[in-house]
Every structure is written in C-alpha cells, then in structure tokens.
Amino acid sequence: MPERYYKSLRDLPKEEYLASGHRLCAGCAAGTIIRHLLKVAGPNTIVVTATGCLEVATTPYPLTAWRVPWIHVAFENAASVASGVEAAIKALQRKGLIDPSKRINIIAIGGDGGTYDIGFQALSGMLERGHKVMYLLYDNEAYMNTGIQRSGGTPQFAWTTTTPAGRVWKGKHQPKKPISDIVAAHRIPYVATANPAYVLDMVNKFRRALEVEGPSFVHVIQPCPTGWRFDPSKSIEIAKLATETGMWINWELDHGEFRVTVPVPKRKHVKHYIRAQGRFRHLTDEDIEKIQEYINKEVERINKLVGKEVIGPLAE
C-alpha cells in the first residue's frame, strides 16, 4: 500500500501558503493543486516555476500569491534552476553559511509545455544528475497561457488553436507523449500520477515525493475550463471522469515498486468524459470508439504490470 501520511483532509495543515486573490481563471484546477502542494510542503520550501499560467497568474508585480520563496526564470529551465538552488543550499549548508540542520524542500513546477516539450532536456538532466528536487507537472494538455496551442501533452483528437477541427483535420493527430513513463525510465526514486478529484491520494503522493532522497516527479492532471471548453463549476467532476473512464490512471512507482493507487473496479465508457468537453465536440461516435480502444489497450498494459485487474471492465 502507498504510504498513508494523511488519513483525511482534516490532517492537512490549516496554513495557506498560496494566497487567495491570484489571477487564475475561475475553475482552474492548478490553484487547487498548488494550494495543497504547499500545505504539504510547509514554509521551509523554495519553489521554482516555469513560465506559464501559474507563473503569470500568481505574480503580477508588485503583488504575489506566494508565501514561500519563489523564483521564475524562463520557460524551459525550471529543472536547471532548481538544480542550481539545490546545489547552492547544499554548498552553503556544508560551509556553515546557512543553518545546516534545516531541511529545505526544493520544488520545480512546470506545465505540459514547460515539461513535455521545451523543458524536457533540462528535466532529463536534472533527473540524471540526481538532484533532490520534487518536480510537479500540472498538465492542462495544451499551451493554455498563450491561448490553447497543441503540446506534446495534448491528447489525440483534441481541438486546439493550432490543431483545429476542419474538413481535413480532426484536432491533434498524435496521442499524448507518455511523459511519466519516460521520467520513470530515468530510474529515480519516486514517480507518480495524481488527480485533484482524488485529493487525499494526491496529497499523500506530494508528501512521499518530498520525502524520498533524490529526484521525484508527480504528474497531475489539471482540467482547464478555458481550454477544454467546459463550465468552470465542473473542473473536479471532469477530473473524476478522467479516472473513472480510465483516461487517467493514478499510479506510483516507489523505488521500483509499481502500484495503482486508485483502483477502478468498473470503468465508465470514455464518451462520458469526451462529451463533457467542447474541445472534443467535433468527434463522431466512431472517433470516440478509437479513443476507447486506445484506453482499453492502456488499461490492459497497466493491469499486466500490476499483475491483477486493478482497472476493471467497461460497465457503462
């Protein structure tokens, strides 16, 4: 079983380290994710954020929503900047220039563009070098900050402004890059996927990611009402449907041990997830069946990895 640090949300600290009043869109799940991350991390934390929605929406100078030390440098280098922060803390603590007894969490945060695409090299370098940094990927499946352009994290058939649905194109051509599998191939201590609709699972993973020695990576799905085209009140419902349909599977790989942390005994048909979002509006029932087939294969692969049926058959 995964480490259970928190049995209920009441076990989480009351303190807030992401102030309210930030400029994230109504219904943006990034706020929910980061707020919980900082509750788990606490004040002895330094955060590095890549350019993106979260960065611009939380730091309109001279205001800031961050109650922990925070730095933004550029789009593609959150992992490299975090490597530098970590090395500096190590050196300064060893030389006695700062308090050597204090454990400081170093967290790098990137969106899908900053992680799958432009920041991929820096991420791989950081993982290979073994810096003790937790990397959080908040994945809203497109370049939302610049206005909904396709990224390596955009799922197949999704409409974006650079993969429009037209007479020839049906949204994005290719499936999502398996980023967490690629990260796991670096054989770092801890890799997990999480979903803000399963918040207890998510916060326990954050805690574990901050605790392990060496790099860790948590990949969180982040429904985006603006880019996915749904009502801002539905973010968590959409997130929940992602897991209920098997479109998003919550797993962790802890020192080589693989577990699915949110089993789904009976799976819903993916049409429930697809039809709830405007970005898939152009799809026919036949197109949706193609997505369903893709999920079925992925579920089979995961069940094989676990050695039992943790994600069940289609029930509705």
Added chain:
Amino acid sequence: MMPEVRWRRLPLNANYAVAHAVKDSDVDVVAAYPITPQTTVVEKISEFIANGELDAEMIHVESEHSALSACVGASAAGARVFTATAAQGLELMHEILHIASGLRLPIVMTIATRALSAPISIWCDYSDVMNARDASWVTMFVSSAQEAYDSVIQAFKIAEHPDVLLPVMVAYDGFIMSHTYEPVLVAEDPAPIREFIPKRRDRIVLDPEKPVTMGPIAMPEWYYEIKYQQVEAMKNAYRVVKETIDEFAKRFGRRYPVVETYRLEDAEIGILTYGAIYGTLREAIDIMRSKGMKVGAIKLRLWRPFPYEEVLQAIKHLKLLIVADRAISYGARIAGPVALEIMSLLLYESERPEVMSVVIGIGQRTVTEEDFEQIAKLGAKWLEEKRIPRETIYWGVRGVTYA
C-alpha cells in the same frame, strides 16, 4: 597594516589561471558545459574540487542554457557562482544572459572568445562576446593570463557590490590566450584573496525565513522602472570598477586601468584594440617608432560600462585613431562594434581625431606586427590625402586590397 601576500609563480594558460582564481575566490557553485576552447577551465576546477582544494558543488549540466540557468538558481539562493563558456555556448545562453542581469544576480563568467558558426570554427575572434553587448553584463577584455586571474577576483568584488549587483563577464582570446602558457603569480595561500572579496550576506536571496518572489511578471506600468534600475546599476558599475582596480592595486600591487595606453603621449596616430593582440600591437608600435613614425597604442579593458571619459582623454590629441575590431556587425557602414561606439562619443566633441574602422583577425586570421604597420602607413597616407574611408576596412581577406 595588511600582511604581505606571498605569490607562487606558475606556468599557466589563461584557462588555468581562471580556474586558480575561482579556487582562490572560494566559489560555492560551478555549473558548466564543455566547449572548445573553454573546456580546460572546467576540467581544472573539477580537479580542484575532486582533490578537496575547493569546497564547491559542481553541476555537470546538459547544456550551456542549463549552465547559466543553474547559476541563476544558485546565485538566487545566495551562493557565489561561476561558469565559463565560448561561442555557441554563449549563444545558447543568450536568453538567460538577460535574465541573470534582470534578476540582478552577481554571477561571474569567463569567455574564451571564439568565432561563431557557420561555417563552424573553433578559433578565436570576438563575435561571440560582442553579440552579448546589450545583455547588461559588466564586460571586461583581458590581455594576459595574469590579468585573467586578477580580473576574475575583481569581478566578484564588482558583481557583489550592493550598488552594482550585476553579472560580470571576463573575456580573453580563445587559444591565443586560453592555450598559451605564461608565468602567472597566484596566491600561495588564498586567505588574502578571500579577505579581499568577503562573502556578503546583504543581498536579497531565496530564504524561507524571509520569503520573496523573484522574476514576477511586470506589466507596462512597472517594467520600465525596473529596467531603468539596471541603467543606474551600470552607471554605478563604472565607478565601482575603477574603485576595485585601485583597491586591488593597493592590496596586491598590480593595476589594470580601464583604458591602457602605450607611447601615446606624443603620438599623431593611435591604434586601439583589445584582448591578446594588444601585445602584438605594442611590439608593432616599437618597430614603427624605431622608424620614426609617431604612433601609439590604446587597449580597451572595460567594454560595458563603456569608459567614455578615459577613452576621450586618451584619444583627444590624436590626428587619427585606428580602431582594430575583431567582430563584424554585418550590414553596418561602420562594422566594428568598438569603432562605432567611439564614433558616437566623438559626435559631441568639437576637436576630434579622424577615425578609421578596421576589422582584423576574424576566425583567428593571423595578425602580425607587420599588419599593424601596414594599416598605420595606409592610415597616415589617407590622412595626408584627406580621404579616410567612411566605411570599415576588412584587413587580411584574400582578394580584398586597399591603397
């Protein structure tokens, strides 16, 4: 009374001299990526760390972009940091050059200057560092391995000064200096060096005790004011560089003025250049003087901030100033970056020398004393005939001749 500093005389190239300076400056974090002709800087620093002679974290990054990004992170967290690069590496860093200065981080970087691709060339010119002109880094060009060692130490003092807080670049000729051995005096014991540049804890850093937000988004109502602070910091740097030169000379006995001259007092023609070929130029001046030519030499050590007072002072009595640049601004009538800078200064002077812009040594095309003599003779002839060219002379290109 300060104790006397004991020096050890070692045969070092500029790269190794820099590595010694990094060790003696007690740098906390080094992040660097190998690139010819800079590589041996990083190799030597690695050796120092591996042997316990320098207590620092070495980040073996996967690119120069990450090298400077890691330096930004480490400097923001309060460490004294160093990196080194050249040519393509400096180009790959370019985005972060501006961010390092915009975040006001006192990073020190050395450049073993190298020509830019394409065609690929590993050899020397100054097109890489000239491309970084507007990145708001204090930039020095040095002419010997000793000066490289001393300048890196000075660079930390300048960068970390509370009135400056800008990154500093120290550039020297790739191969011509990076791989040429000279006798260099290095501190027997690093203590006096470290006393000269004590670790300051008075700047804003990423500290959980005092949370700050660095690198926010600045809307049009704030961006300009923040950038103007950099303009002022550069002005302060002009003062602090000179103060540091004085302090260094007083403490260690070696002085490198922002503008150096040689046999210039009674000269009619002055030739200005920078980097290693200043040595060649001085030899050329001696040869020309022995033939009765009234010529002198000027070395530009400080490029940003530009030492306009000292340059004007040095050149105002000349009839002709020849500026020998080692980079090309393609498409410009005056294609030498330093020539262009000096011509803009002279616009406001009622009495001014004629200026001749010459590009030399591109891609390490050899520059000899003979070249300088021929250029000076041509300049003297054109001055006499009142026909100083209104555009840059490309000296030493096959098939291009001037008369």
